[in-house]
Amino acid sequence: MFLLNGESRHCVDVSDRGFQYGDGLFETIAVCNGRPLFLQRHLNRLLAGCRRLLIPPPDLSLLESEARQLSAGADRAVLKLMVTRGIGGRGYRQPDQIVPTRLFSLHPSPNYPDSYQTDGIVARFCEWRLAINPGLAGIKHMNRLEQVLARAEWWDESVQEGLMFDSNDCIVEGTMSNLFFAKAGILHTPLLVNCGIEGILRQIVIEFAIRYGLGLAENHFNKQDVLEADEVFVTNSVIGVWPVKQLENQCFDVGRITRDIQQWYAGACEEEANL
Amino acid sequence: MFLLNGESRHCVDVSDRGFQYGDGLFETIAVCNGRPLFLQRHLNRLLAGCRRLLIPPPDLSLLESEARQLSAGADRAVLKLMVTRGIGGRGYRQPDQIVPTRLFSLHPSPNYPDSYQTDGIVARFCEWRLAINPGLAGIKHMNRLEQVLARAEWWDESVQEGLMFDSNDCIVEGTMSNLFFAKAGILHTPLLVNCGIEGILRQIVIEFAIRYGLGLAENHFNKQDVLEADEVFVTNSVIGVWPVKQLENQCFDVGRITRDIQQWYAGACEEEANL
Numbered sequence: 001m002f003l004l005n006g007e008s009r010h011c012v013d014v015s016d017r018g019f020q021y022g023d024g025l026f027e028t029i030a031v032c033n034g035r036p037l038f039l040q041r042h043l044n045r046l047l048a049g050c051r052r053l054l055i056p057p058p059d060l061s062l063l064e065s066e067a068r069q070l071s072a073g074a075d076r077a078v079l080k081l082m083v084t085r086g087i088g089g090r091g092y093r094q095p096d097q098i099v100p101t102r103l104f105s106l107h108p109s110p111n112y113p114d115s116y117q118t119d120g121i122v123a124r125f126c127e128w129r130l131a132i133n134p135g136l137a138g139i140k141h142m143n144r145l146e147q148v149l150a151r152a153e154w155w156d157e158s159v160q161e162g163l164m165f166d167s168n169d170c171i172v173e174g175t176m177s178n179l180f181f182a183k184a185g186i187l188h189t190p191l192l193v194n195c196g197i198e199g200i201l202r203q204i205v206i207e208f209a210i211r212y213g214l215g216l217a218e219n220h221f222n223k224q225d226v227l228e229a230d231e232v233f234v235t236n237s238v239i240g241v242w243p244v245k246q247l248e249n250q251c252f253d254v255g256r257i258t259r260d261i262q263q264w265y266a267g268a269c270e271e272e273a274n275l
Numbered sequence: 276m277f278l279l280n281g282e283s284r285h286c287v288d289v290s291d292r293g294f295q296y297g298d299g300l301f302e303t304i305a306v307c308n309g310r311p312l313f314l315q316r317h318l319n320r321l322l323a324g325c326r327r328l329l330i331p332p333p334d335l336s337l338l339e340s341e342a343r344q345l346s347a348g349a350d351r352a353v354l355k356l357m358v359t360r361g362i363g364g365r366g367y368r369q370p371d372q373i374v375p376t377r378l379f380s381l382h383p384s385p386n387y388p389d390s391y392q393t394d395g396i397v398a399r400f401c402e403w404r405l406a407i408n409p410g411l412a413g414i415k416h417m418n419r420l421e422q423v424l425a426r427a428e429w430w431d432e433s434v435q436e437g438l439m440f441d442s443n444d445c446i447v448e449g450t451m452s453n454l455f456f457a458k459a460g461i462l463h464t465p466l467l468v469n470c471g472i473e474g475i476l477r478q479i480v481i482e483f484a485i486r487y488g489l490g491l492a493e494n495h496f497n498k499q500d501v502l503e504a505d506e507v508f509v510t511n512s513v514i515g516v517w518p519v520k521q522l523e524n525q526c527f528d529v530g531r532i533t534r535d536i537q538q539w540y541a542g543a544c545e546e547e548a549n550l
């Protein structure tokens with residue numbers, strides 16, 4: 001199901017700057033019980049991204065109503081929202097009047113095995129680096145070649161995620177997730193000032209840590225920091241919280257902090273889905 | 276005029292990875308006298324880019340024939356070719372069988388004043404940096420937010436181009452051009468191992484330098500190197516060779532080396548266009 005500028009279409013004009021240059025942003029939203037979860041957070045992040053890219057955002061109440069319209073009736077699904085700078089301008093120069101393109105699309109929820117959540121996943125380190133670019137760091141823009149090429153490094157179905165470094169050898173995040181690890185009872189997550197995406201679930205986990213009195217360290221970390229952790233997990237809005245049971249040759253238990261966060265998140269989702 | 280996968284269409288499926296992630300490449304080709312100029316060079320660069328991005332290229336003879344088909348009858352035009360990884364795959368993961376999308380589009384030649392070529396243009400330095408990313412350096416991929424945002428720094432019609440630095444303060448290129456400068460009879464151009472696009476005209480100018488015995492220095496340069504040059508010019512396939520007559524507060528004459536290169540390039544274009 002698609003809603004392109006409010007119409008039921010799934011073809012975009014090739015002159016759209018989203019196609020020409022990746023000139024836009026997107027949100028990937030979990031749908032449960034006919035409701036888009038944490039919709040306000042996603043829309044707020046989209047707004048912040050539009051401000052950074054100088055794209056006048058579509059009307060928020062319109063976005064909200066279209067999101068709810070597409071989600072209604074879907075028990076479990078994934079709702080994607082894309083906003084581009086639209087058509088026009090000469091070359092890279094933007095048009096004098098920007099008319100943003102908005103696209104909603106509803107997708108089936110991926111059929112991940114329950115064991116990914118209960119027992120954990122296998123991850124690897126990627127060769128492809130995330131370029132250091134503070135101006136674009138944190139926002140979920142449409143220039144995603146780094147992630148595409150990092151993901152292309154492995155075909156092995158027994159590996160679920162790859163972790164990426166920046167060009168300073170700092171560990172940043174997974175190809176499609178944010179990264180957390182626990183050491184001596186303190187929750188750690190990479191600081192995303194240079195690259196990476198500030199995930200919605202990442203922010204929620206950080207808030208849990210503060211709310212429930214978990215020590216939290218948000219900083220630059222390296223490969224050894226992760227390999228020497230007690231627990232490791234990755235997060236995104238679609239997968240939730242996946243423990244990492246193995247990273248290259250290093251094995252990890254699914255620890256107490258990971259379980260607590262899974263539980264708190266499940267509770268938050270139930271509230272959002274009005275279950 | 277558009278040719279999308281050989282059909283006269285100008286709408287692309289929103290699931291195309293070129294739209295979703297900027298997962299593809301493009302070429303911008305000058306058309307003169309019904310002929311796409313330096314077509315083989317453009318197709319070779321596209322091939323090299325496809326290899327780097329692991330995209331199986333469309334059949335070369337098909338690309339060539341469609342390029343000639345669209346160009347025939349156009350006295351002066353701009354032919355754009357885009358090749359994406361097509362539709363499919365789950366998230367960033369590419370499809371098992373990649374069926375690339377190819378799009379040709381023909382555009383009117385921009386109506387630049389003759390004075391840009393004869394007297395030169397005004398340029399400025401940009402704040403937006405080119406991120407250092409050797410894996411993507413040189414190729415003309417579709418992730419162009421850096422160029423979009425650098426170009427958005429100025430509206431002033433009296434400034435024609437902005438020059439960009441990388442995060443090591445090395446001067447790299449313009450938002451839509453490559454950069455050359457001459458000092459004491461030696462031609463200089465930034466080395467593009469970390470970022471930037473290896474332009475077709477850039478390569479032709481380098482070959483001129485070698486062929487006609489001009490000293491050539493391809494290296495890392497900084498702001499001062501450019502400001503202290505005797506001559507400065509920028510190049511791309513559509514504009515040709517534009518002298519820079521003013522860069523911020525620094526003025527430059529249009530020098531002998533620039534004029535020679537303009538002349539050699541005009542001759543090469545005449546040959547290509549069979550005039």
